[in-house]
Amino acid sequence: MxxxxxxxxxxxxxxxxxxxxxxxxTNSIADELNTKAASVTDMxxxxxxxxxxxxxxxxxVHVSEAGKMAALQVIRKHRLWETFLVAKLKFNWxxxxxxxxxxxxxxxxxxxxxxxxxxxxxxxDPHGDPIPDENGRFNEKPKSPLLELEIERSGVVVAVQDDSxxxxxxxxxxxxxxxxxxxxxxxxxxxxxxxxxxxxxxxxFISKQVSENIWLTE
Amino acid sequence: MxxxxxxxxxxxxxxxxxxxxxxxxTNSIADELNTKAASVTDMxxxxxxxxxxxxxxxxxVHVSEAGKMAALQVIRKHRLWETFLVAKLKFNWxxxxxxxxxxxxxxxxxxxxxxxxxxxxxxxDPHGDPIPDENGRFNEKPKSPLLELEIERSGVVVAVQDDSxxxxxxxxxxxxxxxxxxxxxxxxxxxxxxxxxxxxxxxxFISKQVSENIWLTE
DNA sequence: AATAATTTTTAGATACGACTAAAAATTGTA
DNA sequence: TACAATTTTTAGTCGTATCTAAAAATTATT
Numbered sequence: 001m002x003x004x005x006x007x008x009x010x011x012x013x014x015x016x017x018x019x020x021x022x023x024x025x026t027n028s029i030a031d032e033l034n035t036k037a038a039s040v041t042d043m044x045x046x047x048x049x050x051x052x053x054x055x056x057x058x059x060x061v062h063v064s065e066a067g068k069m070a071a072l073q074v075i076r077k078h079r080l081w082e083t084f085l086v087a088k089l090k091f092n093w094x095x096x097x098x099x100x101x102x103x104x105x106x107x108x109x110x111x112x113x114x115x116x117x118x119x120x121x122x123x124x125d126p127h128g129d130p131i132p133d134e135n136g137r138f139n140e141k142p143k144s145p146l147l148e149l150e151i152e153r154s155g156v157v158v159a160v161q162d163d164s165x166x167x168x169x170x171x172x173x174x175x176x177x178x179x180x181x182x183x184x185x186x187x188x189x190x191x192x193x194x195x196x197x198x199x200x201x202x203x204x205f206i207s208k209q210v211s212e213n214i215w216l217t218e
Numbered sequence: 219m220x221x222x223x224x225x226x227x228x229x230x231x232x233x234x235x236x237x238x239x240x241x242x243x244t245n246s247i248a249d250e251l252n253t254k255a256a257s258v259t260d261m262x263x264x265x266x267x268x269x270x271x272x273x274x275x276x277x278x279v280h281v282s283e284a285g286k287m288a289a290l291q292v293i294r295k296h297r298l299w300e301t302f303l304v305a306k307l308k309f310n311w312x313x314x315x316x317x318x319x320x321x322x323x324x325x326x327x328x329x330x331x332x333x334x335x336x337x338x339x340x341x342x343d344p345h346g347d348p349i350p351d352e353n354g355r356f357n358e359k360p361k362s363p364l365l366e367l368e369i370e371r372s373g374v375v376v377a378v379q380d381d382s383x384x385x386x387x388x389x390x391x392x393x394x395x396x397x398x399x400x401x402x403x404x405x406x407x408x409x410x411x412x413x414x415x416x417x418x419x420x421x422x423f424i425s426k427q428v429s430e431n432i433w434l435t436e
Numbered sequence: 437a438a439t440a441a442t443t444t445t446t447a448g449a450t451a452c453g454a455c456t457a458a459a460a461a462t463t464g465t466a
Numbered sequence: 467t468a469c470a471a472t473t474t475t476t477a478g479t480c481g482t483a484t485c486t487a488a489a490a491a492t493t494a495t496t
Contacts, residue, residue: 003482003483005482005483005484035483035484035485036484036485036486038484038485038486038487039483039484039485042482042483042484043483043484046482046483057491058490058491058492059492
């Protein structure tokens with residue numbers, strides 16, 4: 001059984017491995033967890049003894065199959081709790097992350113089963129991220145960043161890349177939410193910013209950086 | 219801020235102090251928490267440095283006012299979560315304790331406020347124990363153990379003293395629940411056991427030990 | 437290829453929370 | 467009161483998780 005700290009490391013390493021597709025470096029883990037490389041080395045030794053990941057000195061780590069399953073269960077719990085907080089406790093989507101970080105470590109298979117039931121077996125969390133099932137399976141909606149949209153074409157927001165309160169509150173402010181329909185009116189070559197229309201209403205300008213963090217489907 | 223371990227000690231010490239009314243001994247804490255006296259001595263030193271309790275060597279501990287407030291907040295969270303598990307997630311009253319022991323340590327004032335709202339500001343948990351409010355205030359219903367009931371008199375079950383799954387499952391089996399009306403039909407002098415009638419239905423025999431753990435109101 | 441820069445690991449400390457064994461204090465009893 | 471029994475504390479150890487500083491290995495550069 002994994003401790004809270006072990007679960008947090010595993011989750012972070014899993015995400016980094018998914019993003020890069022390669023072995024994960026000690027420093028990247030330390031950066032992500034706001035800790036020191038020495039602490040990471042200690043922890044990955046512990047996790048590799050437990051069979052959660054494989055590790056060669058100076059060569060980075062790979063998450064094992066057992067590790068992936070364990071990571072997906074933590075992610076499942078995190079996303080179910082986020083969904084619960086928004087759907088049942090009226091949290092805003094920028095308020096859920098910190099609390100879900102705590103709740104994801106609660107150990108009770110019955111609790112998670114019942115929570116999933118209460119929520120109607122949701123497939124996506126409030127940020128549009130897929131919720132793995134009990135077996136770790138999930139399906140990702142096909143999606144592409146708003147950045148890649150062509151002029152005069154539209155898409156529906158299905159997820160956000162960045163979950164920070166600052167970004168989510170900004171999206172709230174300009175009226176972007178999961179499910180919003182966005183049409184690209186114009187692209188400004190100078191800085192890559194865009195003029196967009198949300199739900200057929202008034203148009204807004206967003207920076208290139210923002211457009212990279214909003215994901216659409218056709 | 220208190221750690222999980224500190225919160226658990228505090229809660230236990232608070233309960234022991236309430237029961238006995240006196241200073242709480244090292245051994246009684248160790249027994250309750252299934253730990254060793256030496257560990258308790260370590261912890262009460264830490265808690266007394268934090269102003270949570272006052273402590274004189276060899277003389278036991280007293281919970282400070284600050285300690286009582288902190289303890290009541292943990293108890294509030296525990297009992298709200300138990301209520302949530304039964305009311306919203308269809309847990310049985312014998313299944314909630316272990317999970318609530320974990321959930322009570324989640325730190326989020328907003329979460330607890332919203333949970334309280336969702337549940338309609340409940341005043342008692344599924345075992346009949348009062349839920350303190352944000353200020354630590356609560357009212358206990360006037361109640362007495364079934365043991366003290368007079369023959370031919372009745373009362374309504376308002377709480378149970380023992381929260382163990384074994385006891386609660388037994389109560390389920392014989393049809394006793396919070397709100398059940400119990401009439402004392404006869405008392406067996408030999409062993410103190412009782413013949414009772416539940417909700418005006420068939421009569422049952424219960425042991426003296428059971429009758430001590432069921433609390434009634436008029 | 438040799439040296440410089442970077443990354444990673446090791447060594448050694450620290451805090452928390454637990455333990456055992458032994459010492460000290462308190463309480464009970466002859 | 468004095469000795470015995472019990473309770474509590476102290477001293478020392480251990481595992482987890484963290485850190486800093488220094489050493490070792492890898493990668494980049496001239």
